[in-house]
Amino acid sequence: MKQQLNAFRVIAVLMGLWTALGPAEFIPASQAEPLKPSKTIKTEYQYAAKVACSLLLPHQDGTLARGTYRTVINIHNPTDKKVTVAAKVALSTQFGSDPGPFAVTPFKEAELQPDGAVGVSCFDVAGYFCPIDGVCVDFAFLEGFLVVKSPVPLDVVGVYTARHTDGDVESIDVETVQPRQIRETVSVGAAEPTKPGGGKRVDYPPKGSPAYGEKEPKQMCGGIAGFPCPAGKTCVDDPSDDCDPARGGADCSGICVSKPPAR
Numbered sequence: 001m002k003q004q005l006n007a008f009r010v011i012a013v014l015m016g017l018w019t020a021l022g023p024a025e026f027i028p029a030s031q032a033e034p035l036k037p038s039k040t041i042k043t044e045y046q047y048a049a050k051v052a053c054s055l056l057l058p059h060q061d062g063t064l065a066r067g068t069y070r071t072v073i074n075i076h077n078p079t080d081k082k083v084t085v086a087a088k089v090a091l092s093t094q095f096g097s098d099p100g101p102f103a104v105t106p107f108k109e110a111e112l113q114p115d116g117a118v119g120v121s122c123f124d125v126a127g128y129f130c131p132i133d134g135v136c137v138d139f140a141f142l143e144g145f146l147v148v149k150s151p152v153p154l155d156v157v158g159v160y161t162a163r164h165t166d167g168d169v170e171s172i173d174v175e176t177v178q179p180r181q182i183r184e185t186v187s188v189g190a191a192e193p194t195k196p197g198g199g200k201r202v203d204y205p206p207k208g209s210p211a212y213g214e215k216e217p218k219q220m221c222g223g224i225a226g227f228p229c230p231a232g233k234t235c236v237d238d239p240s241d242d243c244d245p246a247r248g249g250a251d252c253s254g255i256c257v258s259k260p261p262a263r
Contacts, residue, residue: 043149047156053122073120076155077112089128091144123223223253
């Protein structure tokens with residue numbers, strides 16, 4: 001009898017909670033709201049800086065002259081206060097084609113100190129594409145825009161260099177990026193960790209494309225983003241680029257090569 005009374009009390013308590021909360025509070029997991037982004041930033045100014053980067057091999061698919069292209073976007077905070085800005089990459093795709101899953105990356109944030117400046121290199125731009133939904137993209141050539149959103153006016157300058165497939169720099173151009181006044185609140189998602197050797201990697205364009213000529217695409221690793229190599233391969237310095245880790249290039253990117261057999 002006592003057990004039955006206890007059971008009735010439990011049922012009464014649950015019914016009271018149901019009445020107080022109402023049925024709308026009990027949401028099936030499949031209908032629950034998606035996880036909210038870790039942060040939102042209110043912005044008023046937008047800068048779209050052109051990006052053209054040869055990454056895995058010198059560019060040779062015919063869209064631009066064959067050669068090696070590099071871009072650095074410099075961003076300066078002219079105010080006397082620390083500001084948080086957000087940036088994403090919009091990839092240029094063929095006119096009229098459907099946008100792919102990597103056409104526009106999620107936003108990343110950066111803090112700019114008073115009168116402080118940062119530089120965004122080709123390898124930083126490539127880092128926006130690793131990982132997205134567990135996939136990293138290894139670009140032979142990356143062309144598009146670095147889109148910077150800020151609550152205050154900034155100084156944004158693009159520095160563009162190019163050369164033949166071998167040799168020193170042959171051309172340089174410096175362009176000031178003009179702002180657009182666009183009020184918008186942007187969402188900065190939580191960072192998706194990259195596990196060494198983990199995650200799927202895809203080549204863009206795919207292997208066999210004219211972008212690679214008759215060579216196999218190289219897989220980029222290391223650099224400031226710390227791109228990992230898949231299991232069975234190790235990261236070594238890329239001898240074809242201008243960055244030398246023995247001469248102060250602490251953030252040089254490398255290429256993945258097969259590990260030598262154990263003796």
